[in-house]
Amino acid sequence: MRQQIFATPEKLAQAAAREFAQLARASVGSRGAFHVALSGGSTPKLLYCALRELDVPWSEVSIYFSDERCVPPDSPDSNYKLALDELLSRVPVPAGQVFRLQGELDPHEAAARYQQQLPGQLDLVLLGLGDDGHTASLFPDTAALSAAGRVVANFVPQLDAWRLSFTFDEINSARERWLLVTGAAKAGVVRDVQQEAGSHPVELVRDARWFLDESAAQNLHP
Template sequence: MRWQVLPTPAATGQAAAEAFAQAAREAVATRAAFHAALSGGSTPRWMYRALRELPNVPWEQVHIYFSDERSVGPQSPESNYRLAHDELLTHVPIPEAQVHRMEGERRPLEDAARAYAALLPARLDVVLLGMGDDGHTASLFPGTQALTATDRVAANWVPQLNTARLTLTFPEINAARARWLLVTGAGKAEVLRAVQLGEEEYPVARVQDPVWFLDAAAAAKLRD
């Protein structure tokens, strides 16, 4: 595992924001554009707040996608898009046409998955991911069908939440140039320890060669 451990969630978000800005500059210099998928949940909020304050981010060449979305519209407080919109995207000069949200309100959700797969770039530069206490990442939950999906995007029924979600699949995530896992909180420490020891029952263990941005509480049970 490759990881950075910071003392607090805010410091972890700051480190991830600085890495994002650097990756964007390098991608624009090399390929004239930066294609990144953002994640949902509470942890990225710290990153988004730090990122909007950073100078020299080439926002006009940045294209934003999402690693997963709940089956709600963009105005819902549960929407991953709304979190990114409110905390980051309205604060930076990114062209509106370069923000590509998943249509969580579309039915059937399988149509939304196919439509999103069609607008993805040939290869994402960075996929930002989180991790739940159960070891899920994106909306790839333990025991769900999308764990073995081969399309780029899947509509995934999650029985433990009694809902469906849109998610990038493991083939799409692992095809990206980089995968970053932003994980904070003591509730994640046991799963991180298991992943470090090579236990593969957790979905997050299927993310290939990620960089982990951790706070001290999440990293407390890792071996040096």
């Protein structure tokens, strides 16, 4: 487990933002573009705020999303809306280079359409972590944990709702995978990942970089 530990969620977000900007510049320099998948949640919101202040080659950045709720794009529950409000409407990324998951469509149709919009390989997938060990919208005991392909419509009985999500194959095919995790509620799952307990969906993410605040890291062994 490759982890970096920061004193607060804000310091974590600032460090991740600096590395995001550096990776974007390197990707544009070597391949002419930077393809990144964003995620939802409170920690990415802090990241988005930090990114607004940095030198990122936004004209060469293409934005995707690792998962989405099945809601319209103007819903307060939409990961796209969060990214739009906190980042995309505040930086000069071309609108034609932002590819959202269409949560307002039939979930299976939305998943099929999104597969056609993805690039050959993503440079970076940003991920979060749920208290139950899920990442993206790959929840425990759901069919999507073993789904093939790149994007899947996943019914989550715990929520009685459909979600759209990258598959683990898609996540693991990216050049880099970052997990941004904050809060004491995640500490038990983080410890299980370190111990390779094999009991949480997030453990299917391979060779990820973990950005942790001290609360999330409190149960790790030295």
